[in-house]
Amino acid sequence: MFFTYLRRELRRRRKAALVVALGLALGIGLVITVDSVSSGMDQAQGKVLKSLYGLGTDMTVTKAAPAAGTGSTTRPKFDFDANSNGKSQSSDRVTVQGFQTLSSSVVGTVGKQKNVASAVGGLNLQVLKINGTFTPGQFQQRQSTSGAGGGPGGGSGGSGAPQGEVKGGGAQFDANSYTLYGVDVSNLSLGPLTSSKITSGTTFTAADADAKVMVADSAYAKQNKLKVGSTVTVKGTKYKVIGIATADSGDAAANLYLPLKQAQTLSSSANKVTTVYVKAADSKQISGVKSEIQKNISGTTVTTSADLASTVSGSLSTASSLATNVGKWLSIAVLIAAFLVAGLLTSSAVSRRVREFGTLKALGWKSGRVTRQVMGEALVNGLIGGVLGIALGLAGAFAVTEISPSLTAQLGSSASSGGTGGPGGGGPGGFGGGARQAASKTLDVALSAPVSAGTIVLAVGLAIGGGLIAGAFGGWRASRLRPADALRRVE
Known part of the structure; x- marks a missing residue:
């Protein structure tokens, strides 16, 4: 009887039911779209941070470079053979970039801290590479003229020294700068190389700890026509390219990667590192691990993903703020309005059915049965609204993903803190010790709007909640009706 009457009433009051369902659908659809866009913002921000940190890294430990004018600094020095007679020459200067070096023992100390899974x-x-050639000039003697100086050399001083000039010769050099990153090949699950995918060749293995091999970033490899099997010479040592890596977020941490021991040898930094990458045993313990490291290892800067996230600016930051604040509050406001409208419309519909419910009560229906009937109708309206709302939300999320607007994210380091913790923190242009520039990194990230199962469950819950709220309004009104009210409406 309940379902028969429910079906008949919903069919008879299609327009009213559709208005209630559409109101709920609008609020639910907006919630789904905003929640999906917000999830897309989180993913986009994660890509930005991943480009600096690498997959699985929770924090980095670095030491700020000394202030300009302090510490030992050396001028660039390049050695060339002036007697090469046109032969091409090159000279490399390899320097530590961005931070002061830390002893390799710090890695072990950090790894032993409480709640640290690995480090x-x-x-x-x-590397600043100078390439070029020296070409010696040719001395050409002037021909003597009689009477010019009385001497055989034609000189006015009569010294007998040959007179003439050097013609031709000279030097032509060009400079090229690129970045190298020493990777601990015994644990490739942490560090900046994990934010890139090997698209050609292979990555490092533990056996490559002292091998003269390299992995090249795809953009740098394309620019310099490198491929698997090519060789790159640094300070007279030839390294074989064994793999080409493409950065997931579009911007690699370095141009070339090589085993850590080889990098230490090239830069005369035996048993030194610039960055310690840390993975916490529990993501909830990251702040505690940070405090522990700062307390036990003085003079270091510990940077977490939350610290980096706070420095993200650009349109990604603006859009994320809008989605988090304005978007969510707007969706909540629309949802509340939709619930209220659904409740008022249901209550109004009950008012128009006074004669019907009064007659049913006169025939023996209890108030509870009438209330259940009204709430059942409202719940079905809510479920219909939920289905329509999910369809609207999915359509909105699909439209955002298809349009895929491009957002820019700029992550800048602080000059006083010695960088962001990523390998590029010191800036690419510094010669002198400690290159303390405030570096920044700008990425273009395509926005998507993924819809999770949790979002769908939330939509279903809102639909049921909206139906119950509307039913509560109408049921309360229906429970107050008396059979005598039906008789007053009889014409």
């Missing part, structure tokens, strides 16, 4: 070290280097 690895990395060495960030910059």
